[in-house]
Structure formats: structure tokens, C-alpha cells
Amino acid sequence: MASPTQIHVDADNTGLWRIQQTPEASDRVSSLLQQDLETHHVFFNNDGFHNHITHHLLSLYGTGADVSAIQKGYDDNKGYQREARPVHNPKEGSDPPGAASGPLADDWYETTAPQHLGHESYYPDFLRFFQHDIARRDEEANKAGSNLAGWEAVLRDRVFSGTPAAEDLRTRLFAGFLHPLIQLMYGIEWGEPAIVAQGLAQAAIHKHQGLDDVLYSMEKAADAEKAKTTGHVSILSLFQEVAQSPQLSSAAHWDDPNKMRNGVLARALNEMVAVAAKVSVPATEEGLAARTAEMAEACLYVAxxxxxQHPTKYTKFDFFLIHHVNSVPFFLAINSFVWLSVEAKARLLEWKIRLDLVQYASRACPPLLDVSKLEAYKSPPSSNASAHPAADGPSTTNNSISPEATEAAARLFHMEEDGHAIKLVRATGLIEREVRKSLFTRTPCRLLNSDRVWEALYRLETDSVFAPGNTYVRTTGLEQAWEDIPDISK
Incomplete structure (x- = not known):
């Protein structure tokens, strides 16, 4: 049974794809995720690069990969991880003193932890605290006869309660190119308390770096905008507005250390806030579902x-833009929680859409092509994808996930990568299902509205990672990002 310190993934618990896995795969993924939890740090280097093992293995497992593929995914990535660190002990002269005056104490987060927020060396302390906090809530729920899981109660109180501490932690979830949110995503999607604790601890050690000020400035401006705006402003139109802005489209420079912080938010903050203020999500179940599907489709279309954008070169996805696609399942999962108000869900989605727009500007506003060009995509004659046939996929697919998505995922099962590719295909399969079923399909702003375009997108995703050159480009709207990508061989 899964607990805050023990990962156990059942064969019928495969996330939102809702396939059936094997007992062997269940045992293996549980064992490997437990090893990762106990032996690896959340960052694999001193620059804050993230450990993706949880994302990778659950994405493989959740799309039908067998034991050998899951084991390969772990083996390919365990070697460069940093070892887990112990919880600080003030008796051993830790600096600063009192770092872990008791991470198991119920008030530790309020009393001692704040001085350590944003410091990665305290990840084990935050992890232990959240594990204990979840376990304590489980005990309380059992005594009270409540159906609310301990990890759900922790999310309710630590992230969504509206207290200053909760507001702070929620903001940190969006830091680090959404990595804390993505880590938490796998915990809530699979209902794994230990992974929820990992996600919250990861959020706690990320620095704001001005993100909090930006998000709240956008929210304040949005409140004023709502008073004078009527009707639906499509997300696509906001991307187009960003692209058409001379200030925003030129704000990111190649030599910026961080294209978001040192580029867009430094050179065009007012313009960015003005566009982001137009984001609005109706606080109704129907409006939330439609806007979630619209957000998901827009992110996939933009990426x-x-x-x-370079027809003569091999196709390559932007490393940063795909995180805004890969994080979509978080919002699909959280929208299903009956214990969270629709107002809180709508606010969370508004933050995501605003950051989608900021990230697009930070990648120098790559062209938004006509959908017909996506539909017309063909694998290049020299594509390496044909050399990587699809492995056997899941035995049952009674889940509305398309055969094209299933085949695309299976093509990646034995690829040597860190999980970004399989996450992209998994998210695309969910986006396709969501867009096809949503009330959003009845609106005129729907883009991806044909079988042909979905088939092309799956080919594009698999072709791009097998094509020669770097697996991804970074800041795709700048020509320098494409200099090392080869031209397509004739």
C-alpha cells in the first residue's frame, strides 16, 4: 500500500491514460521509484538541473511500456544523479543552526522552515516534513472517518488555503520552468503520497526570482481588466498579440542568462502584464473545462x-515550450478534485495561461503557422524514426486514447532519453482526448480539429527526437538556436 514514505503503484493505476499494466511492470516501477526516492537528490547538479526519473518512469508505465523499457529508462539516468542528503541536525553544528529543530514537529513549517525556503540543501528537511504532515493527516482522517486522503488535506491547507504561507508555496510551484508543479502532478495523478511530498518539497526549495511579484501584478491588472471587458478573449488571440508586439517579440536576447527574467520581464514587463491581464477563466465547471481544453490545445499548437519554423532543417521542439505541454495533465487531474473549489481551480489555470504567454515571449515568439502546415507535415525521407519501430503497447486501450498516440508512445519506449519525449507524447494523447470531448470543440477558436492534424503531430513528435542534431532547441525564435541543427538530407 502506498504511504508517504513508500511508493506502491498498482497495475490498474496508470494515470490518466487509464490503460491496464502487468503485475511485473507494477512491481518494477514501484521498486525503481522507491530507489529514486531514497537514494537520489531532487537536483542532479549544483546548477539546479532537475531529476526527472519519476516523470520518466511513470510516463513509460502510464503509456504501456514493459519491464525492460522501464528498467532501461532508470538505468539510462541513474548514473548522473546526486546522492540523497541527510536531514540537517543542529547538534552536529549545521549552518545556520536550528535548521531541523524538528522537521517532524507540526509547526516546523511555520516556525523554522521559512528561513530555509529557496535553499536546495534543505530539500531532505522539507521532504521529511511533508511526509510526516501527510501521515499525520491520514491518521486524523481515519479517526474522523473522513474520505479525504492525507495528501489531499495537505494540498488543501498548504497550497490552497489562502494563507501567506500557502500563497508563497503555490507561487514556488510555478518556478523552475514548472518542474515542481510537474513533480507534484505525478503524485496527484497517481495518488502517491510520497511523490506528492517530493513535489511540495521541491517547490519549497525553488527561489521566486521575482516570479511572485510578476504573477500578482498580472492578477491585479486582470481584476481591473475584468471590470471593463466583456466576452471571451481566446488564448490563441493572446499569443498572437504577444507575437505582434514589437517590445515583446524582441525582448529575449541570445546572450540573456535567463530569457524570461533577464529578457522579457526586464525589458517588456509592462507590455507583458498588459497582455496577461486579459486572461480570464470562468469560475464555473463548464467554463473551467472548456478553458482547460483551450489552454492545452494552444500550448500544443504553439510548441x-x-x-x-525551418522547413529546410530537421524539426526540433523547443525545450522550454514543451514543459508547458507536459504540465497539462496537472490541470486535468486537479480539476477532478471535489474538495477544491472551482474558484481556486480557475485561479490556478489563469496563472498557468499567463506563464504560457510569458514563456512564448521568452522564446522570442516563434511564428504561429497556419494549421494547414501542421496537417501537411510529412516525415523527411531521411527520417530516423523508421529505424525505431514501435514496441508492443498496452494490451487494452478502452480509454479513448487514440491508436496514433499509443503507437507514438511505443516508438519511444526504448529510446535513450531523460523522459521529456515520452512526457510530450503522453500529454499530447491526453490533450487530443480532452479537446475532442470538450465543449470547447463547439467554439470557433478550436484549432486542432481534424484527424489529419493529430496524426501529423504524433509523427512530428517522434521524428523530431530521432532526427540528427540536438534533441531539442532552446529559444526557438532566435536563429542562433538552429545553427547546429542539420539541413534535411535530400
Missing amino acids: SSAAL
């Missing part, structure tokens, strides 16, 4: 369009 795919950017990958095709």
Missing part, C-alpha cells in the same frame, strides 16, 4: 508550430 508544434515552433518546431516546424
